[in-house]
Amino acid sequence: MxxxxxxxxxxxxxxxxxxxxxxxxxxxxxxxxxxxxxxxxxxxxxxxxxxxxxxxxxxxxxxxxxxxxxxxxxxxxxxxxxxxxxxALPQVPEPDGSDEEVRAAHHEVDQVMERLGWSNARSLSSISPAHRSLVAAVATLRRLGYAWDAELMLPYARLMHRAAVHDLDFVETRSSEAEKVETAVAAAILFEPALRALHRLAQEEESARRYGFE
Amino acid sequence: MxxxxxxxxxxxxxxxxxxxxxxxxxxxxxxxxxxxxxxxxxxxxxxxxxxxxxxxxxxxxxxxxxxxxxxxxxxxxxxxxxxxxxxALPQVPEPDGSDEEVRAAHHEVDQVMERLGWSNARSLSSISPAHRSLVAAVATLRRLGYAWDAELMLPYARLMHRAAVHDLDFVETRSSEAEKVETAVAAAILFEPALRALHRLAQEEESARRYGFE
Structure with a gap:
């Protein structure tokens, strides 16, 4: 064309x-x-x-x-x-390893990976921006007084793993290798806003089911 | 003090x-x-x-x-x-209802809510910012050539509903009514970065499981 x-x-x-x-x-x-x-x-x-x-x-x-x-x-x-x-996408900076909450967050994230048998993610953890982002997010939560520990993260981590399985199944429906990698990159950027909105919508539904509208 | x-x-x-x-x-x-x-x-x-x-x-x-x-x-x-x-938090603007992809996105989101029996979310849909954000996100995906339809959204919507159940269970562990509402607001703002990072980490784990490191 x-x-x-x-x-x-x-x-x-x-x-x-x-x-x-x-x-x-x-x-x-x-x-x-x-x-x-x-x-x-x-x-x-x-x-x-x-x-x-x-x-x-x-x-x-x-x-x-x-x-x-x-x-x-x-x-x-x-x-x-x-x-x-x-x-290569913009990432969060390395959290300060001497900070007490960062160290605690690191420990809790390690626990989650260990308990779920995420051995690949564990072996990538020192270089992975996803791992770094998670440690930073959990440290922020803890600093604000929300005790996000492994126990609290586990059910969410299990759900996100199932989401990741769907993501990769979708990527595999693409025909060429180039298309697969392109789709995976696009998905990482584009699916998040839709997932976040689905999550909020589900919270509204569940909240109304439990507490009604009064 | x-x-x-x-x-x-x-x-x-x-x-x-x-x-x-x-x-x-x-x-x-x-x-x-x-x-x-x-x-x-x-x-x-x-x-x-x-x-x-x-x-x-x-x-x-x-x-x-x-x-x-x-x-x-x-x-x-x-x-x-x-x-x-x-x-009251900053929200996305109302998507343009005369746009073809917005109308298609609206239809697919309706299908998801109907098939999952989200009757409360449906009755709130004309005023809900979560619904509006979802329609906008799906319309963007469709405009970029990613055919996000109800079929594709359903498994994610089910997972997000389970996440919402955990969210509200956590909120209910707080003792006073004021604390419950405060925790729910804080969660909506603070949990997202942690969930997004968990999702990325799970994608790394799953990708390495399927394709190894070579």
């Missing part, structure tokens, strides 16, 4: 597409003559991911380029490729 | 506590003489919630005051009191 059709089908303006091409976020089309290039379904799919990163995830262009470089790196296995892509 | 002890126990500086007192976010202490006021456990608890709203939730002071007014309104039933407090 031509640039105009790529714009039409993606809902992204031709000016923005040209900007993404210049910034290297989108591979050049196949040049059919000096003024015209031809684009395909891969371009359309990549354009979606770029929009997800930049417009929804508010990821800076340089970061998006880094994420996409990992997505495209076929020399990596899927876990590492996906991990590298997600880990 | 005196102001200095309240500051010590809450980790909030005396200057900040005085600011919260001036802004009406914290009730005045019991005046023991012209220069000294006495504070109690209720002040300490409220101070935690104010910090959760302002420091973690980044809620403006005027909004925090509105949220707290609903928390304190004993004339309301718990569902409405909690709803009013949460609904």
């Amino acid at each position: 031509r640039l105009a059709e790529l714009s039409e089908r993606s809902g992204v303006s031709t000016a923005t597409i040209k900007y993404y091409l210049r910034e290297g976020l989108l591979a050049p089309g196949r040049q059919v003559n000096t003024t015209t290039a031809e684009y395909d379904e891969d371009h359309l799919r990549r354009l979606r991911l770029v929009r997800a990163l930049i417009q929804v995830g508010r990821v800076p262009v340089a970061t998006a380029r880094e994420v996409l470089a990992h997505v495209d790196d076929e020399s990596l296995g899927r876990t590492i490729r996906l991990g590298a892509a997600l880990w | 005196r102001l200095a002890e309240l500051s010590e126990r809450s980790g909030v500086s005396t200057a900040t506590i005085k600011y919260y007192l001036r802004e009406g976010l914290l009730a005045p202490g019991r005046q023991v003489n012209t220069t000294t006021a006495e504070y109690d456990e209720d002040h300490l608890r409220r101070l935690r919630l104010v910090r959760a709203l302002i420091q973690v939730g980044r809620v403006p002071v005027a909004t925090a005051r509105e949220v707290l007014a609903h928390v304190d309104d004993e004339s309301l039933g718990r569902t409405i009191r909690l709803g009013a407090a949460l609904w």
Whole structure:
């Protein structure tokens, strides 16, 4: 397809597409003559991911380029490729290990991983931004007087593991390897707002069931 | 306790506590003489919630005051009191009802609520910010080419309902009615980052289980 059709089908303006091409976020089309290039379904799919990163995830262009470089790196296995892509996203800073609540949070998170047999997550924990985010979030809760310990986290961790199983099952319905990794990155950015809203809606439903409307 | 002890126990500086007192976010202490006021456990608890709203939730002071007014309104039933407090938080704007993807998202969200028997959430849907956020999030996903339909949402909605049951069970462990409502508001703001991090950690675990580290 031509640039105009790529714009039409993606809902992204031709000016923005040209900007993404210049910034290297989108591979050049196949040049059919000096003024015209031809684009395909891969371009359309990549354009979606770029929009997800930049417009929804508010990821800076340089970061998006880094994420996409990992997505495209076929020399990596899927876990590492996906991990590298997600880990290139902006992350929380390392929590202060000398802080008492951070140490307590670290211990409780370790307990959760141990009790659920998350041996892979445990072996990644020193480098994983997800682990770091969790320790930081739990330390904040504890500092504010909410005693989030392993006992309290366990049922949520079990539910989130089941959500992760659904996530990866969905990713596996995609046909090509490139599409799988792209979908996983898009999911990490785009599914969160929907899950958060579903959670709030479920809280409303459950609250009304228990306490009615009076 | 005196102001200095309240500051010590809450980790909030005396200057900040005085600011919260001036802004009406914290009730005045019991005046023991012209220069000294006495504070109690209720002040300490409220101070935690104010910090959760302002420091973690980044809620403006005027909004925090509105949220707290609903928390304190004993004339309301718990569902409405909690709803009013949460609904006072900054929310997404109403999605454009003439947009095709918004209408499609609305239909799919209705399907989810119907199939799960969420009759309370359905009857609140025209005024609920959670419903509006979900429609907006699903419309964004659809616009970016990710076909989030009822079928795809159902397993997540079921998991989030189970999370909501845990949330409310936790809220019910608090002793007083005021504490219950405060905990529910704090949970809505503070638990999300921890849940999101747990979800990412579970994705890492599951991904490594399926694809290893190569």
